[in-house]
Amino acid sequence: MPLRLAFAVGFLALALLAALQPWLRFVLTLALATGLAVLGIMMLLRAGQVSFGHALYVAVGAYTIAFARPQLDDVLLLLAAAVLAAVVAGILVGLFVSRYRDIFFGMLNLAFSMVVYSLLEKLYWLTRGTDGIRVARPRLFGVALEGARYEWALFALALVCVAIAAALVARYLRAPAGEALSALKTRETRLEFAGVSARRVLFQAYVVSAGLAGLGGGITALATLHVTPLLVYWTHSGELVFVAILGGTANVLGPFLGAVVFELVRVHAAAAFPDAWQMILGLVLLGIVLLAARGLVGLLEELGRWWGRRV
Amino acid sequence: MVGETRVSSPLLEARGLVLAFGGVRAADGIDLDVNEGEILAIIGPNGAGKTTFLNMVTGYLRPQAGSIRFRGREITGLTPRRIVRLGIARSFQIPQLFTEHTVLENLALQLAAREGFWAPFAPLLSRARSERALALLERFGLGELASVRADALDEGARKLVDVAMATALAPRLLLMDEPTSGVAASEKHAIMDRLVSALRREGVTAVFVEHDMEVVARHADRVAVWSNGKILAQGPPATVLADPAVHREVLGVEVAPC
Secondary structure (H helix, E strand, C coil): CHHHHHHHHHHHHHHHHHHHCHHHHHHHHHHHHHHHHHHHHHHHHHCCCCCCCCHHHHHHHHHHHHHHCCCCCCHHHHHHHHHHHHHHHHHHHHHHHCCCCHHHHHHHHHHHHHHHHHHHHHCHHHHCHHHCEECCCCCECCECCCHHHHHHHHHHHHHHHHHHHHHHHHHHHHCHHHHHHHHHHHHHHHHHHCCCCHHHHHHHHHHHHHHHHHHHHHHHHHHHCEECHHHHCHHHHHHHHHHHHHHCCCCCHHHHHHHHHHHHHHHHHHHHCCCCHHHHHHHHHHHHHHHCCCHHHHHHHHHHHHHHHHC | CCCCCCCCCCCEEEEEEEEEECCEEEEEEEEEEECCCCEEEEECCCCCCHHHHHHHHCCCCCCCEEEEEECCEECCCCCHHHHHHHCEEECCCCCCCCCCCEHHHHHHHHHHHHCCCCCCCCCCCCHHHHHHHHHHHHHCCCHHHCCCEHHHCCHHHHHHHHHHHHHHCCCCEEEEECCCCCCCHHHHHHHHHHHHHHHHHCCCEEEEECCCHHHHHHHCCEEEEEECCEEEEEECHHHHHHCHHHHHHHHCCCCCCC
16 A cells, blocks of 8 residues: 555654754654654645634643643553543534634634634643743653653654554545545535435544644653644644644644654754745745645645556 | 325425525425425426426525425435435536546535445445445446546536435435536437436336427426416326417427427
8 A cells, every 4th residue: 555655664764863963853853753643734734724723722631641641650541641631622613613614614613723822821820820830751662761862762653653544544534424524515405305414523633633733732842842832823723724734634644744744844944045935935835825726735646646647 | 197196195295395595485395295206207397496306406596485395204404414414315407516526526425425425444445335326326327437536527427426425315305406517419318218217116206307309208207387486287298298378488488399
């Protein structure tokens, strides 16, 4: 199966990069975490719905770890708590936003995320405001890891999470409720006239997407060991949508391809052109939208076909 | 033959349906029974309220007055989703297809809607479901189009896929809004023959809106004539289509079919 092969090659390439350039381990772990959140965004994009507030669930995952860390000293338990909290938040908000479509869906998500942003910023006694909360480095399987070994462990854990999440989401997207996402985009009423609740189709995907963003947020918090309200600021939500479009929605590889390319372009552009890196990111997206509307994954498929014709 | 010796109550009973859009009365006191196993044609000029009637029965529009009973149960005001689960499916005048999916997937989504829709990891195109979807398509002569994306079909094929999708829901009552408009004239009768014989074989009751009087005369057990939100006449095609008043109203200046 080519998709599995693409993931295997991608994982090897990332591991190689991380081994050759130790400072990239951290960057790539963050990229994988972003990719998990974007995987959820991609599910919603299939239904034609753009959430401009999904950083909310990234922050819920990250802050859950920050709040739970004093009581919990285990990476896996902390991640499980992050996902659980994000799923609960996704259910609460999803019950409401799954009634809405298009611009209303996008803006309501934005509104919820900005409410949480102000709460995190203002409730200083609980969240330490814009200073954020430091997270003490937790143990993994009871072992306290230091420096590079912790980074490696987290990087490997992120790869495992990505592999599992991508495999499960890929299967879900081929199941009726997953296929119905794009059916919701093209003919929502026909779904209702077949006896299917379009709202439930969107709601289920929304809760899954919240859980994935929570997992991404959890990994981010464990990598940076510091959470701030910036995690839920609207620009971060926008960034997730940006990466989703950059990577493409054709399959589950897109979000991760998009996230890795995004982070690598960002760190290199920021190092080379400290004042213009945002412009470079903008030009990259402009190029993708104009020249490869199906994103990097679409570009990759085109290349594969071109290569197939030549061989 | 139809309607004289009625033992049980009709499958569908509409009583006093009223629905006005602004000043236009699209339904102005509609009373209609549809009996188990019959095939009823609805005819009438554009704007007479034929589609409005289908929209009220399927729950897309709510009548301002009156009631609709299906198998003795009040269904007025229920959502389309509830009504289809009770056994009323419909096809559309303008085909409503999932345009990013293939024809086979369009059918499979309908089949899945009846069972197994929420199984999170079982594929839509499971072998059993694909085979059933393909069998349905072949009944409509659409087997060759199974792997074509729905947005690449021509108008006639789109129409047939739309009807096939409604039948995939295995309804007790099937409502079709101009099932063969847009289909090439040469294929029209062959398609209706296949469709109607399949419906009769499976004991599905059907109501279809139709403009082609030949199709009506050949396939309907009974005809109801719509005019300005009212039913002008109803009865066997031979009687109704010979009625001069019906000619004036429905066919206008057109020449009557033999």
